[in-house]
Amino acid sequence: MKTKAIFYHAGCTVCVSAEQAFAGSLDPARFDVEVVNFAESPARIGEAEAAGVVSVPAFVIHGTPFHINFGASMAEVKGS
Amino acid sequence: MKTKAIFYHAGCTVCVSAEQAFAGSLDPARFDVEVVNFAESPARIGEAEAAGVVSVPAFVIHGTPFHINFGASMAEVKGS
Numbered sequence: 001m002k003t004k005a006i007f008y009h010a011g012c013t014v015c016v017s018a019e020q021a022f023a024g025s026l027d028p029a030r031f032d033v034e035v036v037n038f039a040e041s042p043a044r045i046g047e048a049e050a051a052g053v054v055s056v057p058a059f060v061i062h063g064t065p066f067h068i069n070f071g072a073s074m075a076e077v078k079g080s
Numbered sequence: 081m082k083t084k085a086i087f088y089h090a091g092c093t094v095c096v097s098a099e100q101a102f103a104g105s106l107d108p109a110r111f112d113v114e115v116v117n118f119a120e121s122p123a124r125i126g127e128a129e130a131a132g133v134v135s136v137p138a139f140v141i142h143g144t145p146f147h148i149n150f151g152a153s154m155a156e157v158k159g160s
Binding site: 021025026031059 | 097106139
């Protein structure tokens with residue numbers, strides 16, 4: 001069974017860079033990658049925060065948040 | 081030709097978590113991953129800093145640094 005990896009972002013420049021480097025780079029034989037753009041899916045903000053995401057871009061893998069560089073805080077995401 | 085992805089770390093807990101999540105997860109058909117532990121290879125610190133690495137753990141892919149969460153600053157790495 002593949003591991004679910006969710007990449008959360010907000011369309012920022014830093015987010016796009018991280019998406020290009022990682023979201024399409026995980027081994028497709030082992031990972032099922034979902035890309036969530038909060039600008040399009042604000043309803044997903046709650047699940048990301050519950051998993052510990054405090055800024056974007058970030059992955060959540062096995063329930064653990066991995067923030068990649070810094071694009072925007074979740075406060076900024078919610079205020080935008 | 082595979083893309084070179086270098087994962088720099090310093091053996092910290094945050095580093096190990098990021099290594100387990102990402103260093104072995106990139107598509108082996110497209111990436112050649114090298115793991116560098118500064119505690120074992122302090123001579124590699126200069127190349128990492130030149131690429132823009134300011135904290136560990138971090139990847140450098142195509143010359144671009146991607147810091148994953150925060151384990152330790154490069155100043156702490158050099159001071160340890």
